[in-house]
Amino acid sequence: xxxxxxxxxxxxxxxxxxxxxxxxxxxxxxxxxxxxxxxxxxxxxxxxxxxxxxxxxxxxxxxxxxxxxxxxxxxxxxxxxxxxxxxxxxxxxxxxxxxxxxxxxxxxxxxxxxxxxxxxxxxxxxxxxxxxxxxxxxxxxxxxxxxxxxxxxxxxxxxxxxxxxxxxxxxxxxxxxxxxxxxxxxxxxxxxxxxxxxxxxxxxxxxxxxxxxxxxxxxxxxxxxxxxxxxxxxxxxxxxxxxxxxxxxxxxxxxxxxxxxxxxxxxxxxxxxxxxxxxxxxxxxxxxxxxxxxxxxxxxxxxxxxxxxxxxxx
Numbered sequence: 001x002x003x004x005x006x007x008x009x010x011x012x013x014x015x016x017x018x019x020x021x022x023x024x025x026x027x028x029x030x031x032x033x034x035x036x037x038x039x040x041x042x043x044x045x046x047x048x049x050x051x052x053x054x055x056x057x058x059x060x061x062x063x064x065x066x067x068x069x070x071x072x073x074x075x076x077x078x079x080x081x082x083x084x085x086x087x088x089x090x091x092x093x094x095x096x097x098x099x100x101x102x103x104x105x106x107x108x109x110x111x112x113x114x115x116x117x118x119x120x121x122x123x124x125x126x127x128x129x130x131x132x133x134x135x136x137x138x139x140x141x142x143x144x145x146x147x148x149x150x151x152x153x154x155x156x157x158x159x160x161x162x163x164x165x166x167x168x169x170x171x172x173x174x175x176x177x178x179x180x181x182x183x184x185x186x187x188x189x190x191x192x193x194x195x196x197x198x199x200x201x202x203x204x205x206x207x208x209x210x211x212x213x214x215x216x217x218x219x220x221x222x223x224x225x226x227x228x229x230x231x232x233x234x235x236x237x238x239x240x241x242x243x244x245x246x247x248x249x250x251x252x253x254x255x256x257x258x259x260x261x262x263x264x265x266x267x268x269x270x271x272x273x274x275x276x277x278x279x280x281x282x283x284x285x286x287x288x289x290x291x292x293x294x295x296x297x298x299x300x301x302x303x304x305x306x307x308x309x310x311x312x313x314x
Contacts, residue, residue, distance in 0.1 A: 007210045009054060010211075012054055015209070024067070025128040026128045028098045028132070029129045037111070048087070051083050071088050137163045139161055141159045142198075159194065159201075162194070164192075202217045205217065247304075250308060251307060255275045255307060258310060267310075274307070275307055
């Protein structure tokens with residue numbers, strides 16, 4: 001089971017007692033995002049197709065318990081991945097009860113395109129609507145490996161999206177849920193609302209009620225942060241070691257040059273002292289040399305720099 005599938009299943013489990021206006025908001029999101037209209041005698045019906053049998057069963061239960069509308073779920077066909085696809089047909093005027101269709105003055109059934117009448121305004125209903133939207137048309141991908149802290153084999157990115165065929169609906173949802181600052185893109189005749197910031201995705205999963213999924217994501221974020229910090233520290237240590245080795249080599253060359261020029265014996269006692277110490281401990285860092293001489297690091301650095309300067313004089 002993918003992370004996206006387990007997240008949707010978690011959301012459905014916490015919504016098992018959904019009732020009233022929140023139940024209708026959930027159904028509205030599902031039907032408006034992935035539902036298809038069917039034309040009956042003087043009426044419109046709705047059919048929803050999905051690989052998510054649990055979601056269709058849940059919608060069937062909501063329609064029966066809250067709207068008195070029955071529904072039938074049948075196996076439809078296979079998708080391009082060879083996975084089973086199911087269809088749920090609602091056997092009643094669910095479109096009218098949810099405000100998705102209406103009768104005009106002449107009694108003719110019309111599709112309601114006034115999105116301000118369809119999208120919820122109450123906080124509880126907005127949450128239920130977004131839960132339905134994500135379960136029906138959303139997906140979330142995080143870089144999981146063999147365990148929660150492991151790096152993904154594909155080094156994937158954090159990505160959550162909602163796929164909508166209706167561009168106007170996508171824009172209206174983006175405005176209604178402006179606090180999430182969804183990004184948008186067009187892909188295969190669909191408008192995609194998406195989040196790519198890991199922390200924002202974690203907060204959004206909490207909003208949807210997928211606490212376990214959010215905790216798993218937080219583990220991945222923390223694990224990556226620990227690894228990145230360790231890598232930076234390791235790189236810094238390696239860089240410092242390289243610099244120390246290069247400095248030591250430069251100092252040893254300077255001391256050898258002074259000996260070759262016959263200038264070593266004329267050095268001050270302080271310079272001779274640190275020169276001999278450097279020759280004895282070529283891999284020692286500046287701090288170690290300073291400690292052995294009982295002087296400061298700046299003092300040791302000054303003496304070594306002076307040796308280099310003297311070696312370069314004609």
